[in-house]
Amino acid sequence: xxxxxxxxxxxxxxxxxxxxxxxxxxxxxxxxxxxxxxxxxxxxxxxxxxxxxxxxxxxxxxxxxxxxxxxxxxxxxxxxxxxxxxxxxxxxxxxxxxxxxxxxxxxxxxxxxxxxxxxxxxxxxxxxxxxxxxxxxxxxxxxxxxxxxxxxxxxxxxxxxxxxxxxxxxxxxxxxxxxxxxxxxxxxxxxxxxxxxxxxxxxxxxxxxxxxxxxxxxxxxxxxxxxxxxxxxxxxxxxxxxxxxxxxxxxxxxxxxxxxxxxxxxxxxxxxxxxxxxxxxxxxxxxxxxxxxxxxxxxxxxxxxxxxxxxxxxxxxx
Amino acid sequence: xxxxxxxxxxxxxxxxxxxxxxxxxxxxxxxxxxxxxxxxxxxxxxxxxxxxxxxxxxxxxxxxxxxxxxxxxxxxxxxxxxxxxxxxxxxxxxxxxxxxxxxxxxxxxxxxxxxxxxxxxxxxxxxxxxxxxxxxxxxxxxxxxxxxxxxxxxxxxxxxxxxxxxxxxxxxxxxxxxxxxxxxxxxxxxxxxxxxxxxxxxxxxxxxxxxxxxxxxxxxxxxxxxxxxxxxxxxxxxxxxxxxxxxxxxxxxxxxxxxxxxxxxxxxxxxxxxxxxxxxxxxxxxxxxxxxxxxxxxxxxxxxxxxxxxxxxxxxxxxxxxxxxxxxxxxxxxxxxxxxxxxxxxxxxxxxxxxxxxxxxxxxxxxxxxxxxxxxxxxxxxxxxxxxxxxxxxxxxxxxxxxxxxxxxxxxxxxxxxxxxxxxxxxxxxxxxxxxxxxxxxxxxxxxxxxxxxxxxxxxxxxxxxxxxxxxxxxxxxxxxxxxxxxxxxxxxxxxxxxxxxxxxxxxxxxxxxxxxxxxxxxxxxxxxxxxxxxxxxxxxxxxxxxxxxxxxxxxxxxxxxxxxxx
Numbered sequence: 001x002x003x004x005x006x007x008x009x010x011x012x013x014x015x016x017x018x019x020x021x022x023x024x025x026x027x028x029x030x031x032x033x034x035x036x037x038x039x040x041x042x043x044x045x046x047x048x049x050x051x052x053x054x055x056x057x058x059x060x061x062x063x064x065x066x067x068x069x070x071x072x073x074x075x076x077x078x079x080x081x082x083x084x085x086x087x088x089x090x091x092x093x094x095x096x097x098x099x100x101x102x103x104x105x106x107x108x109x110x111x112x113x114x115x116x117x118x119x120x121x122x123x124x125x126x127x128x129x130x131x132x133x134x135x136x137x138x139x140x141x142x143x144x145x146x147x148x149x150x151x152x153x154x155x156x157x158x159x160x161x162x163x164x165x166x167x168x169x170x171x172x173x174x175x176x177x178x179x180x181x182x183x184x185x186x187x188x189x190x191x192x193x194x195x196x197x198x199x200x201x202x203x204x205x206x207x208x209x210x211x212x213x214x215x216x217x218x219x220x221x222x223x224x225x226x227x228x229x230x231x232x233x234x235x236x237x238x239x240x241x242x243x244x245x246x247x248x249x250x251x252x253x254x255x256x257x258x259x260x261x262x263x264x265x266x267x268x269x270x271x272x273x274x275x276x277x278x279x280x281x282x283x284x285x286x287x288x289x290x291x292x293x294x295x296x297x298x299x300x301x302x303x304x305x306x307x308x309x310x311x312x313x314x315x316x317x318x
Numbered sequence: 319x320x321x322x323x324x325x326x327x328x329x330x331x332x333x334x335x336x337x338x339x340x341x342x343x344x345x346x347x348x349x350x351x352x353x354x355x356x357x358x359x360x361x362x363x364x365x366x367x368x369x370x371x372x373x374x375x376x377x378x379x380x381x382x383x384x385x386x387x388x389x390x391x392x393x394x395x396x397x398x399x400x401x402x403x404x405x406x407x408x409x410x411x412x413x414x415x416x417x418x419x420x421x422x423x424x425x426x427x428x429x430x431x432x433x434x435x436x437x438x439x440x441x442x443x444x445x446x447x448x449x450x451x452x453x454x455x456x457x458x459x460x461x462x463x464x465x466x467x468x469x470x471x472x473x474x475x476x477x478x479x480x481x482x483x484x485x486x487x488x489x490x491x492x493x494x495x496x497x498x499x500x501x502x503x504x505x506x507x508x509x510x511x512x513x514x515x516x517x518x519x520x521x522x523x524x525x526x527x528x529x530x531x532x533x534x535x536x537x538x539x540x541x542x543x544x545x546x547x548x549x550x551x552x553x554x555x556x557x558x559x560x561x562x563x564x565x566x567x568x569x570x571x572x573x574x575x576x577x578x579x580x581x582x583x584x585x586x587x588x589x590x591x592x593x594x595x596x597x598x599x600x601x602x603x604x605x606x607x608x609x610x611x612x613x614x615x616x617x618x619x620x621x622x623x624x625x626x627x628x629x630x631x632x633x634x635x636x637x638x639x640x641x642x643x644x645x646x647x648x649x650x651x652x653x654x655x656x657x658x659x660x661x662x663x664x665x666x667x668x669x670x671x672x673x674x675x676x677x678x679x680x681x682x683x684x685x686x687x688x689x690x691x692x693x694x695x696x697x698x699x700x701x702x703x704x705x706x707x708x709x710x711x712x713x714x715x716x717x718x719x720x721x722x723x724x725x726x727x728x729x730x731x732x733x734x735x736x737x738x739x740x741x742x743x744x745x746x747x748x749x750x751x752x753x754x755x756x757x758x759x760x761x762x763x764x765x766x767x768x769x770x771x772x773x774x775x776x777x778x779x780x781x782x783x784x785x786x787x788x789x790x791x792x793x794x795x796x797x798x799x800x801x802x803x804x805x806x807x808x809x810x811x812x813x814x815x816x817x818x819x820x821x822x823x824x825x826x827x828x829x830x831x832x833x834x835x836x837x838x839x840x841x842x843x844x845x846x847x848x849x850x851x852x853x854x855x856x857x858x859x860x861x862x863x864x865x866x867x868x869x870x871x872x873x874x875x876x877x878x879x880x881x882x883x884x885x
Contacts, residue, residue, distance in 0.1 A: 045501075045505055047501050047504075047505075066504075067501070067504040067505060068504045068505070068506075068507050068508055068509050068510070068513075069507075070505075071507065072505060073505065073506075074501070074502065074505035076498050076501075076502060078498075080496070080498050080499050080501075080502040082499070082502075082503070082516075082517055082520075082521075083521070084517075084520035084521065084523070093503065093506050093508070093516075094506030094507050094508075096507065139506065140505075140506070143506065143507060
């Protein structure tokens with residue numbers, strides 16, 4: 001993808017983005033809603049017209065190739081199964097003129113891959129949300145596309161199912177070995193599924209890195225904030241809280257939910273709030289310079305202060 | 319203590335009494351239109367139907383065996399079904415590309431084009447028949463085609479009316495069909511044509527079928543078109559009923575034919591309603607406009623050319639020809655035909671001048687509109703209740719269905735039913751002019767209900783619950799939330815009622831007297847008489863009636879709120 005821009009009327013959805021994907025790898029496009037990540041994905045598939053730029057595959061310009069000749073797989077947020085056909089015919093839809101038994105074989109293979117053996121004859125209206133999304137995935141993979149594009153395929157599902165399916169999706173993509181671009185606004189989902197994560201906001205590409213690098217070294221405060229780092233400390237402030245690392249002259253340390261830990265010898269900080277998340281207690285504290293931060297603990301605290309030590313953080317340009 | 323009891327008692331009364339009073343009010347609100355429907359529709363039609371099974375002394379099927387042993391009946395029945403089927407197929411074929419262009423593409427002038435396509439549906443049948451007749455008659459623009467009194471002219475006229483039905487029923491669904499469904503097919507490698515054929519059209523299937531069965535219904539009961547264009551050569555069930563009743567005075571045969579028609583027509587009406595419900599259930603429809611895309615001639619050339627053809631040749635040309643010919647006499651431009659509307663035509667074609675008929679049409683339409691809209695509002699309000707118990711829901715479904723029945727019963731049957739039923743006791747209204755607006759109101763009622771009810775049904779029930787939770791009583795919710803929604807559909811309802819009444823010909827031709835005709839009756843009489851004066855007057859009166867109806871309907875469309883569309 002080279003210098004791609006997409007406009008909706010006067011609104012610039014994607015602004016001069018250049019991005020490439022290694023064959024066989026999975027790239028996650030991560031960004032808040034309205035960041036232009038879905039528009040970019042749709043433009044790749046040919047579903048949005050480009051205002052500027054090119055879509056290249058192996059050096060060949062696809063910009064003028066119509067959607068149905070691009071041979072990309074696309075999974076929509078809400079499956080978009082054809083309700084007039086059963087599951088088997090949905091999956092076989094993209095297979096073209098194969099002999100009947102080859103087609104059936106491929107459908108069986110795909111259903112096995114997504115863990116829905118024997119679902120060929122089911123009506124799509126009888127599927128649960130998770131099953132529908134699996135069928136949609138099988139349907140996109142059946143014609144062996146050159147790349148698979150996933151447009152927030154899990155965001156319409158409930159949390160536990162989403163986490164389970166993200167693991168499944170990662171497994172399936174590895175198993176098939178397909179090149180894939182996965183659009184999501186969920187940071188955890190992005191790092192579960194993808195080899196590389198590209199962060200977008202306001203139509204621009206902010207950073208592209210492997211998940212662990214991204215979390216350790218966000219390219220800017222905006223990226224860090226989107227990843228969940230809510231407070232930023234200077235080298236001295238961080239050291240005062242017990243941090244053992246060192247920051248460069250033009251760097252700050254982003255403080256996320258895993259940065260602070262309770263410690264008996266730690267610095268006492270006032271508790272501002274307490275809440276539950278996923279069965280753990282989230283304690284809000286006020287840092288010495290007035291910024292807020294959270295840490296997780298096993299139990300609620302009754303004290304007005306907790307002793308805290310800074311153990312990690314994201315090294316961010318100041 | 320006393321006071322406490324008192325307060326407790328009041329609270330009880332409020333708790334129990336208010337719902338009871340409310341329910342009673344709803345029952346009354348439903349009973350008024352139900353009674354109206356019973357007296358002026360169900361009883362006359364039932365009376366007519368029963369007459370087909372009774373020979374004065376005992377019950378018999380003799381009327382049927384007589385009618386159905388005549389080859390003429392079978393010929394007419396076959397012709398009716400064959401013509402309706404053919405016209406329906408043509409309307410679907412022409413209507414789908416138009417629906418796509420007008421509801422899926424964005425381009426300047428779309429609003430105007432939508433109006434041009436929508437108006438023909440409400441134009442008076444007699445006017446359209448005259449327009450197509452004058453197109454192919456000697457002196458018409460398409461005289462060279464030699465289609466006078468031909469089958470093709472009838473088919474074209476039927477399409478003229480009903481293309482709009484397909485455009486509207488499928489267009490409103492198409493515009494809200496999630497575009498990503500088609501995109502999913504394209505990404506899988508389906509060409510645009512394959513996407514249309516395997517995904518889009520099947521998804522629209524129920525909507526198309528619902529529209530098609532409505533078109534079939536309108537085509538198989540069309541009266542004015544066949545009366546004017548069919549001459550002696552072509553007749554349908556509807557014209558045959560008229561012929562048996564007024565020309566041969568064979569009521570039994572007419573009754574047998576009416577029953578036959580009732581069966582055909584209720585069948586297609588049932589199919590239409592059932593299919594429409596399936597559309598609403600099976601499709602997850604969009605509400606916003608994101609399904610639209612800018613018109614691109616390269617991609618949309620087919621829809622664009624079909625629409626151009628339909629609009630210019632099928633819709634505009636006949637009406638333009640009508641207006642032009644009404645302004646010409648012996649190769650000269652003149653207003654003579656319009657001036658002649660003050661006369662009774664040549665060789666005693668009419669008993670009163672045409673202006674008298676214009677006046678009759680105007681006040682009859684006004685009265686019919688008041689009746690139809692009043693009844694329609696009551697029916698819609700009652701039918702849009704959401705009772706919790708099964709019995710309540712069932713009775714509302716029945717109520718709604720009952721008020722769509724007049725759509726399924728030919729106007730000729732209604733008019734004929736009045737003649738043989740309302741002739742005694744307190745309701746001897748045969749000679750009373752008031753029967754005409756009542757009959758017309760009944761004919762218009764289904765359209766009125768179908769314009770009002772969707773506006774009420776479109777209210778999200780959670781909105782009403784929110785209003786209740788905020789402390790509004792049932793009546794306040796009705797007044798402050800539901801009535802404003804109802805008003806949005808009211809413009810369209812008034813338009814339909816006026817237009818239907820102005821153009822109604824089937825029932826009116828039974829009920830009107832020579833000294834008190836309406837405009838369509840006068841046009842029919844003038845068009846059938848020899849003489850250039852009469853012919854010119856028929857054209858002028860048709861052009862006049864067409865303009866008035868188009869203006870009424872145009873104004874109604876303007877007043878229509880967004881999202882109020884289905885029939």
